[in-house]
Structure formats: structure tokens, C-alpha cells
Amino acid sequence: MDRSQEIIRTSWIGIIANVLLAGFKAAVGILSSSVAIVMDAVNNLSDALSSVITIIGTKLSQRPADRKHPFGFGRIEYFSAIIIAVIVLSAGITSLIESVKKIFAPTEPEYTTTTLVVVAVAIVVKLVLGQYVKSKGEKLKSDALIASGSDALFDAIITLATLISAGVMLIWGISLDGILGALISLVIIKAGIEMLASPINELLGTSIPAELTKQIVKEVSEFEGVHGVYDLILHNYGPDVKIGSLHINVLDTMPVHDIHGLTRKITTQMFERHGIITTVGIYAIATGENRRAELQSKVMRTLSAHEEIVQVHGFYYSEKENMLSVDVVPDITEHDDAALISKLTSEIQPLVPGMNVVIVVDHNYSES
Numbered sequence: 001m002d003r004s005q006e007i008i009r010t011s012w013i014g015i016i017a018n019v020l021l022a023g024f025k026a027a028v029g030i031l032s033s034s035v036a037i038v039m040d041a042v043n044n045l046s047d048a049l050s051s052v053i054t055i056i057g058t059k060l061s062q063r064p065a066d067r068k069h070p071f072g073f074g075r076i077e078y079f080s081a082i083i084i085a086v087i088v089l090s091a092g093i094t095s096l097i098e099s100v101k102k103i104f105a106p107t108e109p110e111y112t113t114t115t116l117v118v119v120a121v122a123i124v125v126k127l128v129l130g131q132y133v134k135s136k137g138e139k140l141k142s143d144a145l146i147a148s149g150s151d152a153l154f155d156a157i158i159t160l161a162t163l164i165s166a167g168v169m170l171i172w173g174i175s176l177d178g179i180l181g182a183l184i185s186l187v188i189i190k191a192g193i194e195m196l197a198s199p200i201n202e203l204l205g206t207s208i209p210a211e212l213t214k215q216i217v218k219e220v221s222e223f224e225g226v227h228g229v230y231d232l233i234l235h236n237y238g239p240d241v242k243i244g245s246l247h248i249n250v251l252d253t254m255p256v257h258d259i260h261g262l263t264r265k266i267t268t269q270m271f272e273r274h275g276i277i278t279t280v281g282i283y284a285i286a287t288g289e290n291r292r293a294e295l296q297s298k299v300m301r302t303l304s305a306h307e308e309i310v311q312v313h314g315f316y317y318s319e320k321e322n323m324l325s326v327d328v329v330p331d332i333t334e335h336d337d338a339a340l341i342s343k344l345t346s347e348i349q350p351l352v353p354g355m356n357v358v359i360v361v362d363h364n365y366s367e368s
Contacts, residue, residue: 003140003239007058010136010145014051014152017129018044021122028118044122047155050084050148051133057081057144061238074238078199081143085199088151089192092185095158099181106175119163126156141239143199150195154188208234208366212274216246219269225250225262227285230313230327233365234276244270247281247314253288283314292317295351299326302347308334314360317352324348325358337361 022044057080065072134149136142161184165177217229228249235243248266250259263280270278286293296315303312303326314327326348330340341359348357 003142004058004062006136006140007142007145008055010133010140011051011054011058011148014054014129014133014148015048017125018048018051021125022048025118025122028114047152050087050151053080053083054142054144054148057083058142071237071243072241074241075203077142077144077238078202081147081199082196084144084147084151085192085195088147088154088195089189091151091154092188092192095188096182096185099178099185102175102178102181104178106178116163119159123156123160123163126152126159130154130156143195143202146198147195150191154184154191158184158188202236205235208232210367213366216270216274219273220246220248220266223262223266225254225258226266227251228283228313230283230311231281231362240275242274242276244276245279245281247283249283249285249313251287252284284316286315286317291319295324298351299324299348302351303328303344306344307331308340310364311362314362321356322354323356323358324352325360327360327362329362329364332364 022042025044057076061072061074061076063073130149130152132149133152134146137145137147137149158181161180162177165175165180168174168176212234213232216232220226220229226248229246230249231245231247233245237243248262250262259282263282266280267278270276286296295317299315300312303309308331309328310331311329312326313329314325316323316325318324328340328344330337334340341361344359345357348359349355
């Protein structure tokens with residue numbers, strides 16, 4: 001069973017559990033003539049909506065790529081997660097409003113034995129269901145499932161808080177319904193905002209995890225002929241489609257045919273191990289005793305001496321083009337690229353009088 005099938009199966013379990021719970025509540029509510037229990041049954045049917053959204057989103061995300069969407073529709077999963085997060089956030093806000101009303105106008109709860117049994121069953125079912133769906137979401141890296149599971153857990157917590165406040169009211173005559181409800185509502189609102197943040201960040205584009213960056217650099221560096229890995233960039237088009245690029249250093253004496261073979265091996269391994277469609281660029285390291293190698297050493301040493309420069313690479317020198325170019329990666333605290341380029345150019349220019357000096361400012365797109 002692949003990832004999408006597991007997500008859909010888990011969502012169906014959520015739907016079935018909510019429908020069965022709703023049926024149980026409705027039957028008990030009708031037999032006991034309790035409008036409150038019947039309405040709670042209707043609420044359980046609405047809870048199944050998040051699972052339905054997850055299924056629809058997952059199925060739509062599996063549509064094959066077309067001319068207008070060459071990277072596929074994987075990002076639809078993020079929209080599903082956003083919709084569910086908005087539902088959770090709305091529930092938290094609504095609960096907060098109702099809880100504040102109860103603080104200023106407390107009401108004495110009326111619970112029968114039948115009601116307490118129904119509430120207890122609902123709490124247990126929702127806790128088990130919520131934990132199951134959320135853990136599946138974390139395992140499958142599905143924001144939609146995580147949000148759906150969290151929704152069920154929050155329902156259970158709200159119901160439990162209501163039950164506890166009712167018990168306190170019946171035993172000691174103290175009304176905690178509004179206060180507990182308000183506190184839990186704030187927790188739900190906070191969680192809803194955090195749920196929104198994850199899929200929104202994926203759509204905006206997040207930095208590459210430090211662990212993945214280190215792993216890729218380590219793996220690529222182990223290939224014979226690679227003398228450095230730079231400019232790692234990764235774009236996420238859904239959980240199953242990743243597009244990336246990187247540059248490697250090779251000796252300028254390496255034959256083109258061997259370079260071609262090396263890049264083939266790297267791209268194949270990146271796809272097999274990480275599912276990343278990778279483009280590999282080449283930087284040539286000057287070798288031998290010549291003007292190019294001498295300048296390379298001086299330029300790299302001069303630029304690396306700056307504390308604000310994290311990395312120097314991509315040295316290129318051509319007398320025919322009358323140009324010297326080099327890439328630098330500044331510290332994250334450095335924001336004025338123009339000033340940095342001007343300063344570094346003024347240091348390098350004396351090494352090559354009359355030549356065009358090009359300082360390219362790269363940026364680190366990973367967390368490391």
C-alpha cells in the first residue's frame with residue numbers, strides 16, 4: 001500500500017468512526033428524548049468533514065502532470081490541510097466566544113446517567129481516533145491527517161473539560177465551565193494557527209532541513225572526482241515530487257565524458273535515495289602551475305579571510321573574456337549585497353588590473 005492509499009484508508013476509518021458514534025448518540029438521544037445528545041450526534045457527522053476533505057485532497061493531488069502543471073498536483077494536499085486547520089481555528093474561536101458568555105452568565109448543567117455514559121464513550125472514541133489519525137499523519141508526513149487527528153483530539157478535550165466542570169458544579173457548586181472552556185479554546189486557537197503555518201510554509205517555500213542537507217552533501221562528496229558540493233537548492237511540489245539542484249567541484253583536467261558520467265551517477269542516486277529530480281552544475285578547479293591556479297589561490301584566500309563570508313566557490317578566470325568571477329556565501333546577518341560586492345571587488349581588482357571582476361553573492365537555502 002502506497003502513501004496515498006494509506007492516507008485515504010486512515011481517512012475512511014475516521015469517517016466510519018464518526019458516523020458510528022453519531023449513530024450511537026442519535027439512537028440514545030431519541031430513546032432518552034435528549035435534544036442535546038441528538039445535536040451532538042449531528043456534530044459528529046460534521047466532524048467527518050475533515051476526513052472527507054483529506055480524501056478529496058489526496059485523490060486530486062494524484063492527478064498526473066499536464067502541460068500547465070508539469071510538476072503535478074501534489075501541493076493540493078497543502079490546501080486540504082489549510083482548510084482543515086481553518087475549521088479547527090473556527091471551532092476554537094466559536095468555543096471561546098461561548099465560553100466567555102458562560103463566564104458572565106453561568107448555567108447549571110443537567111446530566112443524567114444516560115448522558116454521562118454517552119459523553120464518556122464519545123471521549124474515549126475521540127481520543128483513540130484522534131491519536132491514531134494524528135500518528136498516521138506524522139508517519140506519512142501528511143499535514144491534512146495531522147490536522148484531522150488534532151481536530152478529533154480537541155473535540156475529546158473540550159467534552160472532557162465540560163464533563164469535569166459539570167462534576168465540579170454538581171459536587172461543590174462552583175462553575176468552571178466558562179473558565180475551562182476559554183482556556184482550552186485558546187489552546188485550540190494556538191494549535192489552529194500552528195496547523196496553518198506548516199502547509200502555508202510549504203507553499204511559500206521553506207529552507208532545506210539541516211539533516212537532509214548534510215546527508216546529500218556527504219553522499220555526493222563520496223563520489224570519486226567530486227571535490228566540493230555547493231549551491232544546494234530544493235523545491236517541494238508535494239510529498240512525492242522534489243526538484244533540486246547543486247554544483248560540484250571537479251578538476252579542470254577531468255575529461256568531459258567522465259564529468260557526464262559523474263553527473264549521471266549523482267542524479268540517479270539522488271532520485272533513488274531521496275526522490276529528488278536533481279540538476280548538477282559544474283565548477284572547475286584550476287590545477288597545475290599557471291596564472292589561473294595562482295589567482296584562484298589568492299582570491300579564495302583573500303575572500304575567506306572575511307568573517308562575514310561563510311563560503312567561497314565557483315572561481316572562474318578567462319583572459320579571453322577578460323573576466324574573473326567568484327561566488328561567495330555571506331552570513332545570514334549580512335543583508336546589503338551591493339555594499340558587500342563593492343567591498344570585495346575593491347580588494348580583488350588590484351590582483352587583475354583592467355579585468356572585469358564579478359562577485360556573485362549566493363545564499364544558503366538550508367537550515368544548516
